[in-house]
Amino acid sequence: MSLYRPQALDRALAFLGEGPAAVVAGGTDVFPALGLRPAPARVLDLSAVEGLRGIARAGDGWRIGAATTWTDVVRADLPPLFDALKQAARQVGSVQIQNTGTVAGNICNASPAADGVPVLIAMEAEVELASHHGTRRMPLCDFITGPRKTDLREGEIVTALHLPHRDGARSAFGKLGSRTYLVISIVSAAVILWTEGRIVSGARVAVGAASPVPMRLPDVEAALVGRALSDLPGAVLANHLAALTPIDDVRATAAYRREAALVMIRRALEGLGQ
Numbered sequence: 001m002s003l004y005r006p007q008a009l010d011r012a013l014a015f016l017g018e019g020p021a022a023v024v025a026g027g028t029d030v031f032p033a034l035g036l037r038p039a040p041a042r043v044l045d046l047s048a049v050e051g052l053r054g055i056a057r058a059g060d061g062w063r064i065g066a067a068t069t070w071t072d073v074v075r076a077d078l079p080p081l082f083d084a085l086k087q088a089a090r091q092v093g094s095v096q097i098q099n100t101g102t103v104a105g106n107i108c109n110a111s112p113a114a115d116g117v118p119v120l121i122a123m124e125a126e127v128e129l130a131s132h133h134g135t136r137r138m139p140l141c142d143f144i145t146g147p148r149k150t151d152l153r154e155g156e157i158v159t160a161l162h163l164p165h166r167d168g169a170r171s172a173f174g175k176l177g178s179r180t181y182l183v184i185s186i187v188s189a190a191v192i193l194w195t196e197g198r199i200v201s202g203a204r205v206a207v208g209a210a211s212p213v214p215m216r217l218p219d220v221e222a223a224l225v226g227r228a229l230s231d232l233p234g235a236v237l238a239n240h241l242a243a244l245t246p247i248d249d250v251r252a253t254a255a256y257r258r259e260a261a262l263v264m265i266r267r268a269l270e271g272l273g274q
Contacts, residue, residue, distance in 0.1 A: 005045040009052070009130065009159065015044055016155050017132045023157060025052075025067045026100035028093065029109040052159060064125075064161040066104035070116075071095075073103065084122070084171035084190045088115045091175050094182055104158040110144045110213075113185040117144065118208035119173050120161065121216055122190040128160040129153075137162065144213050166202070169194040172268040176260050178251065185209040186252045189264035193272055198229050205265060210246040210257045217243060220265060232269035238262055 004021075006012045015021065021042035024030050031039075046052055052067035055076050064073075070089040078086070092098050092106070092115050106116040107127065117140070125140040132155060140161070143151050152158065171192040177183035188208040193200055203224040208214035219240040227235050238258070246257035 001039045001041060001043060003043045003045060005048050007048050007050055009049050009157075012044060012046060012049055012157060013130060013132045013155070015042075016157065020154070023108075024105075025102040026069065026097075026105055028097050028101040029105055046157065057165070058162065061165050062163040064103055064163070066102065066128075066158045066160055068103050070098040070101055070103070074098070079169075081123070081166055081169040081171055081192065084119045084173035084192065085116065087173040088119045088175070088188075088190070091115045091173075091181070103161060107140060107144065107161075108150060108152060108158060110146070110148050110150050112147050112212055112214065113188070113209040114214065115175060115185065115188060115208070118188055118206040118214040119171070119190040120163075121214055122171070122192050122204040122206040123163045124204065126162045127158055128162060129156045130159045131155040131157070135159070141213075141216065147212050166192070166194050170272050172271050174264045174268050176264060184251065187246075187257050187260045187264060188214075189261060189268055191265060191268040191272060193224070193229075193232075195229065200224050200227050200229065200232070207241070207244060207261045207265070210244040210261050212245070215243065217241060219243070224269070229273035232273050233266040236262065236265055236269065241265075 004015045021044045022040035023044045025046045046067055052065045054065050056063055070092045073089040074086055106114050121141050126137045127140050127143045128137050173190045175188040176186045187210050190206045192204040194202045203221040205220040206216045220236055223235045223240055246254040248254050
């Protein structure tokens with residue numbers, strides 16, 4: 001196995017341009033997925049590349065470096081807009097996984113049950129990608145195309161996520177599993193609200209583990225706008241979640257996931273309305 005750990009992005013892109021390689025930062029998804037298979041012949045480790053780690057204001061929004069760990073998210077001094085992302089960060093595996101696993105790794109793994117993805121979709125994140133041909137940006141909801149599938153092209157690296165800033169926004173995340181930690185989601189939900197006084201002027205709601213890709217629910221969002229914070233839980237009805245396409249598997253039935261998603265959204269709204 002050839003392992004390359006550069007400190008500069010241009011060197012990382014040059015290595016990737018020489019031939020296919022497994023790209024890792026924490027490696028908490030890539031290496032366990034190998035099972036009994038041999039390690040890749042070429043591995044590009046991005047954990048030392050300057051500029052790929054950290055969260056900061058960027059223009060009228062925020063930039064999260066691709067190699068930012070979930071522990072970095074938890075410890076960062078951030079406004080209430082990020083509360084849901086911090087809550088999701090505490091649900092990613094164990095503390096050891098949170099110390100090593102990265103935000104970009106979570107989106108590139110493209111699991112329907114990824115803890116961070118519903119929050120980032122609700123935050124309207126855009127993915128920044130770089131290759132030796134240049135850079136491009138695209139919405140996260142378009143970047144993840146299916147279970148374990150993304151629009152990452154040959155020779156590209158995810159370098160950052162960009163999020164719009166919303167003054168006064170508040171957010172919440174909830175995850176249902178068979179236990180509290182170290183478990184794959186049965187269903188999860190992220191809610192972001194911004195208000196004028198006590199009236200909702202905008203909402204973003206996304207659900208994970210109930211469709212091939214974590215997805216926003218525009219019908220739920222529309223039902224919340226114009227409502228008082230105290231009236232939010234009752235505003236969301238089962239038919240507002242009709243776009244979800246959950247499956248039956250060893251963790252839950254599709255019917256249970258539908259009901260659980262409704263309950264998780266209502267719980268998040270109840271907390272945000274206090």
